Amino acid sequence: MSNHTQNEKARNQVFWRWYFLGGAGWNYEKMQGLGYFFSMLPMIKQQKTPENQKELAKTELQFYNTNNTMSPIIMGVDIALQEETGIEAADTIAALKTGMMGPLAGIGDTLFHVIPSTIIGSIASYMALEGSPLALILWLCYGFLRLFCMRKFYAMGYKEGSKIVSEIGDRLKKITQTANILGITVIGALIPSVVSAKFGFEFHWGEVSITLQELADQIMPALAPTLVVFLAYWLLGRKKMNSTRVTLFLVALGIVLYNLHIFGI
Secondary structure, rough: OHHHHHHHHHHHHHHHHHHHHHHOOOOOOOHHHHHHHHHHHHHHHHOHHHHHHHHHHHHHHHEOOOOOHHHHHHHHHHHHHHHHHHHHEEEEEEOOOOOHHHHHHHHHHHHHHHHHHHHHHHHHHHHHHHHHHHHHHHHHHHHHHHHHHHHHHHHHHHHHHHHHHHHHHHHHOOOHHHHHHHHHHHHHHHHHHHHHOEEEOOOEEEEEEEEEEHHHHHHOHHHHHHHHHHHHHHHHHOOOOOOOHHHHHHHHHHHHHOOOOOEEE
């Protein structure tokens, strides 16, 4: 069997693994990371040496979370980079996954979750209440439409990933740096919208009243959420620390700081 045939078979396995079992390994530490690794395993096994397989496996096991329908775009790019440059693309793959999963999650959640659930869900619910079997057929039709879109996204990602390597393959380091910057920018933008934290301390002197939150807003908006995220990142870098322990620590710290009136709601 030729390498091209083997790779084509592996690419098909990757897609169908993600379609049926991509979200099966969801957890709080890696979110979709385990499902992504399981899906990419046929491609990882294409690496020639066990050392390269282990190195690429570590890359694919990293934190990952995006919209299920849009994810094949990232997977297609990932596979194209693996086929063209092998283990040398590990850093680029990690950076691209980090940079792309946030924007694609926002687009995909809107197009393939919020809108269909609202429109199709409302119509199908009404049909079901009326006893019409078309309610089920409507959802089945949407399922086939979603599968069609995922296949197209997968092919598009693979095509664009090949183009990246063929046209600017000698600039992989620059691509990695750019993707890292994009990932950091996306994460930074998400901090104030995802992390809810504010200072609760108030200073009173006669008729003068100043809140610590007002001062913080003048220094840097969303300072409290940023400090919480920095603390979480620092804790994750300590030995014997994992996401579960960090979460429990932040919960306990939040309770203490709230009762000391340092943090508020």
